[in-house]
Amino acid sequence: MAELTYREAVIEGIAQEMRRDNKVVFLGEDIGKAGGVFKATVGLWDEFGDLRVRDTPISEQAILGAAMGAAMTGLRPIAEIMFSDFLAVCWDIVTNQIAKSRYMTGGQVDVPLVIRTANGGGVRFGAQHSQSVENWAMMIPGIKVVVPSTPADVKGLLAAAIRDPDPVIFFEQKALYATKGEVPDGEHVDEIGKAKVVREGDDVTILALALMVPRALEAADRLQAEVGISANVVDIRSLVPLDTQTIIQQVQKTARVVTVEENPRLCGWGAEIVSIIAEECFYDLDMPIVRITTPHIPLSSADELEDEMIPSADRIFETVRREVD
Amino acid sequence: MDVIMPQMGETVAEGTLTVWHKKVGDNVSSSDILFEIGTDKVEMEVPAMADGVLTEILVAEGDTVAVGTKLAVIEGTGEAAALSPDAFEPEAPKADPAATPVPVAERPERDRSMKLSPVVRKLLAENNLSHTDVTGTGRDGRIKRGDVLDYMKGGAATVPTAPVPAEAPGAVSAEGITVVPFSYRRKMTAEHMVRSKATSPHVLQAVEVDFSGVNKARQAIGADWKRQEGYSLTFLSFIAKAVCTAIKDFPHINGHIEKDHLVVFDRVNLAIAVDLNFEGLVAPVIRDADLKTVTEIARATNELARRARAGELTPDDMANATYTISNNGSFGTLITAPIINQPQVAILSTDSITKRPMVIEQDGEDLIAIRPVGILSQSFDHRAIDGSYSGAFMRRVKEILEGKNWVESVS
Numbered sequence: 001m002a003e004l005t006y007r008e009a010v011i012e013g014i015a016q017e018m019r020r021d022n023k024v025v026f027l028g029e030d031i032g033k034a035g036g037v038f039k040a041t042v043g044l045w046d047e048f049g050d051l052r053v054r055d056t057p058i059s060e061q062a063i064l065g066a067a068m069g070a071a072m073t074g075l076r077p078i079a080e081i082m083f084s085d086f087l088a089v090c091w092d093i094v095t096n097q098i099a100k101s102r103y104m105t106g107g108q109v110d111v112p113l114v115i116r117t118a119n120g121g122g123v124r125f126g127a128q129h130s131q132s133v134e135n136w137a138m139m140i141p142g143i144k145v146v147v148p149s150t151p152a153d154v155k156g157l158l159a160a161a162i163r164d165p166d167p168v169i170f171f172e173q174k175a176l177y178a179t180k181g182e183v184p185d186g187e188h189v190d191e192i193g194k195a196k197v198v199r200e201g202d203d204v205t206i207l208a209l210a211l212m213v214p215r216a217l218e219a220a221d222r223l224q225a226e227v228g229i230s231a232n233v234v235d236i237r238s239l240v241p242l243d244t245q246t247i248i249q250q251v252q253k254t255a256r257v258v259t260v261e262e263n264p265r266l267c268g269w270g271a272e273i274v275s276i277i278a279e280e281c282f283y284d285l286d287m288p289i290v291r292i293t294t295p296h297i298p299l300s301s302a303d304e305l306e307d308e309m310i311p312s313a314d315r316i317f318e319t320v321r322r323e324v325d
Numbered sequence: 326m327d328v329i330m331p332q333m334g335e336t337v338a339e340g341t342l343t344v345w346h347k348k349v350g351d352n353v354s355s356s357d358i359l360f361e362i363g364t365d366k367v368e369m370e371v372p373a374m375a376d377g378v379l380t381e382i383l384v385a386e387g388d389t390v391a392v393g394t395k396l397a398v399i400e401g402t403g404e405a406a407a408l409s410p411d412a413f414e415p416e417a418p419k420a421d422p423a424a425t426p427v428p429v430a431e432r433p434e435r436d437r438s439m440k441l442s443p444v445v446r447k448l449l450a451e452n453n454l455s456h457t458d459v460t461g462t463g464r465d466g467r468i469k470r471g472d473v474l475d476y477m478k479g480g481a482a483t484v485p486t487a488p489v490p491a492e493a494p495g496a497v498s499a500e501g502i503t504v505v506p507f508s509y510r511r512k513m514t515a516e517h518m519v520r521s522k523a524t525s526p527h528v529l530q531a532v533e534v535d536f537s538g539v540n541k542a543r544q545a546i547g548a549d550w551k552r553q554e555g556y557s558l559t560f561l562s563f564i565a566k567a568v569c570t571a572i573k574d575f576p577h578i579n580g581h582i583e584k585d586h587l588v589v590f591d592r593v594n595l596a597i598a599v600d601l602n603f604e605g606l607v608a609p610v611i612r613d614a615d616l617k618t619v620t621e622i623a624r625a626t627n628e629l630a631r632r633a634r635a636g637e638l639t640p641d642d643m644a645n646a647t648y649t650i651s652n653n654g655s656f657g658t659l660i661t662a663p664i665i666n667q668p669q670v671a672i673l674s675t676d677s678i679t680k681r682p683m684v685i686e687q688d689g690e691d692l693i694a695i696r697p698v699g700i701l702s703q704s705f706d707h708r709a710i711d712g713s714y715s716g717a718f719m720r721r722v723k724e725i726l727e728g729k730n731w732v733e734s735v736s
Binding site for chain 1: 442443444445446447463464467469470
C-alpha cells in the first residue's frame with residue numbers, strides 16, 4: 001500500500017489503464033503538457049505522448065463530440081471537462097447522444113467512454129465553477145455516475161469506469177484533490193455500483209458522497225465522543241447504478257437515516273434515495289428522514305458564505321444531535 | 326368549531342345521521358359520543374373531538390347529507406382537545422383504514438410525546454403490545470425502537486431519566502408482598518392461554534399405558550445411547566412416535582381449526598413444550614415428525630430443548646405446529662389437563678411413569694405383575710371432533726405403545 005493524494009490516484013488510475021490497453025486515449029483542456037489545471041494528469045503526456053494524450057481547444061462540445069465518435073469507432077476515450085459546471089454546455093451530446101446511442105441502435109453501438117470532471121465547491125471558485133452537479137447526471141437514463149471520496153476509490157473506480165462498456169461520468173471533488181489515503185499497490189480495479197460502509201454504528205445511518213464522506217466521518221467521531229451517538233456512515237460511491245441493497249440494509253439496521261449532500265436541495269440525490277427508503281422500508285423507520293444539503297441558491301464566492309452553504313462537519317454534528325433522540 | 330360529516334371511506338359520498346347523543350345547550354367534552362352515522366357500508370359513533378357547548382344542530386336525525394356537510398357547532402375554549410392516546414393504538418379500527426372519522430373542521434395538534442414511528446407501530450402490532458406497555462426514553466418520552474426491543478427482551482424498560490408510569494391498582498409494593506411484573510413471555514403466554522380457553526371447548530380424556538415394551542427398548546440400548554449421545558433416551562420419543570403413527574389412522578387430530586372448517590395436514594409438525602427453568606414455556610417444532618424414527622425424534626427433541634434453553638430459537642422454530650406434546654413426567658404428576666396450542670385440535674400431556682402393580686392375564690390366569698405405568702391425557706377441541714374419535718385415537722396410541730416391538734425399532 002502506498003499513500004497517494006486523490007490527484008495522484010487519478011493519474012495512477014489513468015496510467016494503469018493506458019498501459020494495459022492502447023485503445024485508451026485521453027483528451028481535454030490543458031491535460032497534456034500542462035498536467036491539468038488541478039495537476040491531476042501530470043506525467044501522462046510524457047509517458048503516452050501526443051497521439052494518446054491530446055490537448056483540445058476550449059470547447060466542451062468538441063471534446064465530448066470527439067470522445068463520442070472515438071468511442072463509437074473502437075477506442076476507449078477518457079474526456080476531461082475541467083469544471084463539471086460546463087457539462088451544461090455539452091448537455092445535448094451527453095444526454096441525447098452519448099446516453100442514448102446504445103438504446104437507439106438496439107445495442108449495435110457501444111459508447112465506452114469516461115467523462116472525468118472536477119465537481120463541487122469549497123475552494124472559492126464562485127458560483128459558476130463550484131457547483132456540485134452529480135444530481136444532474138443522475139437524472140439521465142443511460143449513463144453511469146460514479147463519485148469517489150478516497151484516493152483508493154478514485155483509482156479503483158476510475159479503472160472500472162474505463163473498462164465499463166457504457167458511458168460513465170466520473171465526478172472528482174476538487175476540494176479532495178490534496179487529500180491523502182492508502183491505495184493498493186499494483187493493478188487495482190473496483191466495482192461500480194457498490195456502496196461502502198465506512199464506519200459502523202448503531203444509532204443512525206449517514207449516507208454521504210464525495211467531500212461529504214470525510215465530513216460525515218468527522219461528525220460521527222464527535223457524535224460518539226461528545227454525545228454518545230453511534231453513527232453508521234455509508235459512502236454511496238455510485239449514484240447510477242445505486243446500491244439500494246446496502247442502503248436499505250443499513251437503514252434497517254439503525255432505523256434512522258440522514259443524507260448529507262453537497263448538491264443543492266431541490267432534486268438532490270438524497271431526495272431520490274429517501275423516496276426509495278420510504279417506499280421500501282417505511283415500516284423500519286424510527287425517525288423522520290433528515291436531509292442535510294446545500295441550500296437551493298447559487299453558491300456564493302464569499303468565503304464565509306460558501307462555508308455556510310456547503311454542509312460542514314459542524315452542521316452534520318449539530319443536525320444529527322438535534323434530530324436523533 | 327364546526328362539526329362536519331366525516332369521510333367514512335373513499336367510496337362513500339354521503340351518510341345518514343341516525344342519532345344525536347347531545348342536544349343544543351349541552352356541555353360536551355372531546356371524548357363524548359356526539360352522534361351516530363350510518364352509510365351503506367358502516368355504522369359508527371362519532372366523538373365530539375372538542376370541549377365546549379353544543380350551540381347549534383343543523384341536521385336532523387334521519388337526514389342523509391353529503392360528506393363535508395356542516396352538522397353542528399361547538400363553542401368552547403376555541404382550542405381542540407388533544408387526541409386521546411387511544412387514537413394512536415396500533416390496533417385501532419381495522420375494518421376500513423380510510424374510514425377514520427374526521428368530524429371537526431380543524432385537526433387538533435397531536436401530543437408530540439405520543440408520536441409512534443412506523444417501526445415502533447410495526448413492532449407493537451406484531452407482538453400484540455400497546456404503547457402503554459412500553460416506557461419511552463426518547464425526547465418528550467417518545468417510544469423509540471430500542472425501547473420496544475428492550476421491553477420485549479426483559480420486561481419493563483428501566484431508564485432512570487424516563488417518567489415512571491403510574492402503577493396499576495393492586496400492584497403497589499408493600500410489606501409482606503412482592504409484586505412480580507409479567508415478563509413479555511409471561512404476557513404472551515397469558516394471552517394465548519386465555520384465548521385458547523375462550524375459543525375451544527376443551528375435553529380431557531386419559532388412558533393408562535403399560536410401558537413395559539418401551540422400557541425393554543430403553544434397557545436394550547439406553548446405556549450405549551447415553552454414552553454416545555450424552556443424554557438419556559426418554560419415554561417421550563417413543564410416545565411421540567406412537568402419536569405420529571396413530572395420527573395416520575385418525576388424521577383429524579392433526580389439524581388446525583379455521584372459522585368453520587378443519588384444515589387437516591398430511592405431515593405431522595410436532596411441537597414439544599419446553600420449560601425454561603420456570604422462566605416460561607416455549608413449544609418448538611419437530612418438522613415432519615411422522616417421517617422420523619424414534620432415535621431421530623430423540624435427537625431432534627434434544628436439540629430443540631438445548632436451543633430453547635440457550636435462547637437460540639427463532640420464530641420459525643415455533644411456526645406451523647400441527648400437534649403438541651407437553652411433557653410433565655419429570656415432576657411426578659399423575660395427570661395434567663393441558664390447554665390447546667391454538668389453532669390446533671388437540672394436545673397431549675405425558676405424566677410420570679412409575680412401577681405399579683398391574684393385573685395381567687397369563688395363560689388364562691389373572692396375575693399381579695409389576696409394570697411401568699403412566700397416564701397419557703389429551704385435551705381436544707370439541708368443535709372439531711367428538712369424544713369417540715379422540716377416544717379411539719387414544720386407544721390406538723395405547724395399543725401402539727404397548728404392542729409394538731420397540732426393541733426392533735431402535736436397534
